[in-house]
Amino acid sequence: MTHPLKTALKDASLLADKAFVAGRWVCAADGRTFPVTDPFDGSVIAEVPSLSREEVSAAIDAAETAQKLWARRTAKERAKVLNTWFQLILDNADDLALILTSEQGKPLAEAKGEVIANAAYLEWFAEEAKRIDGDIIPGANAGQRILVLKQPVGVCAAITPWNFPNGMITRKAGPALAAGCSMLLKPASQTPLSALALAVLAERAGVPAGVFSVVTGEARPIGTEFCHNPKVAKITFTGSTGVGRWLMKEAADGIKRLSLELGGNAPFIVFDDADLDAAVDGAMISKFRNAGQTCVCANRIYVQESVVEAFTEKLLAKVSAITLGRGTDAGITQGPLIDDKAVAKIEEHVADALEKGGRLVAGGKRSVLGGTFYEPTVITGVTQAMKVAAEETFAPLAPIISFRDEDEVIAMANDSEYGLASYFYAKDMARVWRVAEALEAGIVGVNSGLIANEMAPFGGVKQSGLGREGSKYGIEGFLEIKYVCVAGL
Numbered sequence: 001m002t003h004p005l006k007t008a009l010k011d012a013s014l015l016a017d018k019a020f021v022a023g024r025w026v027c028a029a030d031g032r033t034f035p036v037t038d039p040f041d042g043s044v045i046a047e048v049p050s051l052s053r054e055e056v057s058a059a060i061d062a063a064e065t066a067q068k069l070w071a072r073r074t075a076k077e078r079a080k081v082l083n084t085w086f087q088l089i090l091d092n093a094d095d096l097a098l099i100l101t102s103e104q105g106k107p108l109a110e111a112k113g114e115v116i117a118n119a120a121y122l123e124w125f126a127e128e129a130k131r132i133d134g135d136i137i138p139g140a141n142a143g144q145r146i147l148v149l150k151q152p153v154g155v156c157a158a159i160t161p162w163n164f165p166n167g168m169i170t171r172k173a174g175p176a177l178a179a180g181c182s183m184l185l186k187p188a189s190q191t192p193l194s195a196l197a198l199a200v201l202a203e204r205a206g207v208p209a210g211v212f213s214v215v216t217g218e219a220r221p222i223g224t225e226f227c228h229n230p231k232v233a234k235i236t237f238t239g240s241t242g243v244g245r246w247l248m249k250e251a252a253d254g255i256k257r258l259s260l261e262l263g264g265n266a267p268f269i270v271f272d273d274a275d276l277d278a279a280v281d282g283a284m285i286s287k288f289r290n291a292g293q294t295c296v297c298a299n300r301i302y303v304q305e306s307v308v309e310a311f312t313e314k315l316l317a318k319v320s321a322i323t324l325g326r327g328t329d330a331g332i333t334q335g336p337l338i339d340d341k342a343v344a345k346i347e348e349h350v351a352d353a354l355e356k357g358g359r360l361v362a363g364g365k366r367s368v369l370g371g372t373f374y375e376p377t378v379i380t381g382v383t384q385a386m387k388v389a390a391e392e393t394f395a396p397l398a399p400i401i402s403f404r405d406e407d408e409v410i411a412m413a414n415d416s417e418y419g420l421a422s423y424f425y426a427k428d429m430a431r432v433w434r435v436a437e438a439l440e441a442g443i444v445g446v447n448s449g450l451i452a453n454e455m456a457p458f459g460g461v462k463q464s465g466l467g468r469e470g471s472k473y474g475i476e477g478f479l480e481i482k483y484v485c486v487a488g489l
């Protein structure tokens with residue numbers, strides 16, 4: 001049966017079912033493909049090519065050739081192409097959102113928000129392209145000058161996840177292309193159609209052949225080629241810490257540059273002087289956006305004991321208003337989880353928490369909608385001894401842990417090998433400074449549950465990753481510093 005997406009798009013050409021290599025739309029030489037399914041009902045949307053490692057190697061060759069010419073373009077020329085791509089994404093945001101929701105499941109409004117918010121990285125880095133400045137430093141010796149040049153690292157390989165199948169791509173392609181690099185992208189096998197639609201628009205925007213390619217196929221062989229091909233200078237990855245660790249090990253032989261946006265275990269802290277209504281709003285967006293499938297989701301909700309009852313009551317009122325269903329249907333605010341593995345994870349965390357004394361106050365089971373739908377769930381009386389406090393749930397589970405004082409909650413919040421996002425709600429400014437500086441995280445949301453944007457440096461500490469995406473810092477990972485010593489002057 002034909003998936004409804006095929007007839008729902010304003011521009012049907014955005015639904016591409018071939019890989020995009022060196023400016024050409026290609027099938028795998030051996031004809032191999034893999035299905036892309038709709039998590040709502042498991043129906044097949046399209047089949048896309050499963051390229052071989054050899055075909056990826058040839059794509060890398062083309063990316064190397066293209067990169068040398070792309071780097072010779074002026075910054076203004078590169079910026080113009082990025083801005084054209086940015087505008088085309090905005091012009092086609094409805095279709096891109098429809099493709100995104102069809103393959104990933106999130107509500108259409110969230111999908112459109114992802115498309116627009118992350119297209120802004122192209123606009124931002126189009127400007128940063130023109131600010132890749134160097135230095136002229138007085139010489140250490142007479143007749144000498146020290147020059148500092150910044151040059152593109154070269155061919156970059158990007159590997160992106162299924163949870164933000166559109167946004168994670170522009171977030172990486174923006175700085176890479178602005179710096180003068182070329183990029184080969186391997187999107188998540190569950191959600192490649194968003195990447196391919198972006199390639200359609202990149203081609204229309206005038207991104208030269210080979211500067212941006214999308215290679216679809218099995219993760220391990222493609223990842224192995226990325227890590228071991230000497231022409232790949234850098235790997236930029238968003239996904240699990242486990243895969244990030246594997247990439248680090250594999251890329252070590254070639255000392256490749258790495259940017260890693262990995263897993264998280266965000267603490268969300270509500271102090272007794274917090275604006276409770278604001279804290280509940282922040283907890284809702286931080287916990288339940290994308291059905292809890294984001295790396296910056298509130299994974300542990302700590303509430304000071306004097307306000308835990310009031311906070312929980314307010315939170316439950318908001319949770320009860322969450323409406324499950326097909327992401328493309330009006331009024332839906334939570335879609336299906338990405339797959340059965342994701343459902344198994346939340347079932348494991350819920351069972352463990354209840355077994356260890358937690359109290360279920362909302363949800364706690366698969367939805368009557370079936371499939372991979374899981375009810376938004378709240379458990380109180382949670383402790384640090386439970387799996388949900390130590391592991392990233394990546395699903396709609398809000399565990400509430402009460403605490404006595406600041407020292408206790410900082411110690412609990414920092415008791416994790418992860419350090420990506422953290423959040424707290426408080427009014428006392430001295431407390432705001434103390435807690436913001438004490439939390440071991442790359443990102444601290446103070447009185448806000450939504451922190452990602454193109455102007456801010458996004459990234460983690462500890463095992464949540466390496467490097468930053470967005471802001472003026474986000475382009476540094478795609479540049480090398482060259483020191484030129486000019487003597488005899």
Ligand SMILES: NC(=O)C1=CN([C@@H]2O[C@H](COP(=O)(O)OP(=O)(O)OC[C@H]3O[C@@H](n4cnc5c(N)ncnc54)[C@H](OP(=O)(O)O)[C@@H]3O)[C@@H](O)[C@H]2O)C=CC1
Pocket residue numbers: 159160161162163186187188189190217218219220222223224238239240241243244246261262263264294295392393394
């Ligand atoms: N930081 C973040 O934003 C994200 C964090 N996560 C975390 O990861 C957990 C598991 O999610 P999952 O989707 O399995 O994430 P993975 O890390 O397994 O997948 C993310 C991307 O990495 C690719 N990949 C997997 N193995 C390799 C490999 N050996 N070489 C190259 N690429 C590889 C995947 O390809 P393929 O799809 O073909 O397997 C996908 O494109 C989540 O529960 C969450 O905790 C997940 C997504 C995003």
Ligand SMILES: O=C(O)[C@H](O)CS(=O)(=O)O
Pocket residue numbers: 163164167168238293294295296451452458
């Ligand atoms: O990978 C993710 O989960 C995203 O980075 C979340 S956000 O930055 O879009 O909020």
